[in-house]
Amino acid sequence: MADAATGGGKPLTSSVFYILLALADSARHGLGIAADVDQRTGGEVQLGPGTLYNAIKKMLAGGLIAVAPERPAPEDDDPRRRYYCITDDGRRALEREAMRLDRVLYAAREKRVIGDTRPT
Numbered sequence: 566m567a568d569a570a571t572g573g574g575k576p577l578t579s580s581v582f583y584i585l586l587a588l589a590d591s592a593r594h595g596l597g598i599a600a601d602v603d604q605r606t607g608g609e610v611q612l613g614p615g616t617l618y619n620a621i622k623k624m625l626a627g628g629l630i631a632v633a634p635e636r637p638a639p640e641d642d643d644p645r646r647r648y649y650c651i652t653d654d655g656r657r658a659l660e661r662e663a664m665r666l667d668r669v670l671y672a673a674r675e676k677r678v679i680g681d682t683r684p685t
Contacts, residue, residue: 581629598612630651
């Protein structure tokens with residue numbers, strides 16, 4: 566796990582970060598991940614199918630995510646969908662990246678590049 570796509574010591578790519586963030590609270594299928602990212606970013610980040618599924622493939626191989634062991638109830642499910650969940654390694658990588666971004670924002674505030682950007 567040495568590159569950004571797999572959560573090594575380097576910063577995560579924005580796609581990987583947002584996918585992990587989408588999976589932090591529940592398992593989701595690909596379109597559900599893309600919808601969460603779109604909603605969370607107010608449409609500023611939109612993961613196209615190529616970007617999304619290439620990232621998912623690398624994240625599965627790197628152990629950041631896994632195919633979810635449980636599926637929704639049959640009436641709420643489409644059997645063609647694969648559901649993904651964050652792994653312990655993925656959660657640690659997400660936490661490291663969130664802390665790194667927090668330090669970046671702190672430095673930007675300290676240099677008066679930005680003000681307090683926290684939601685009220």
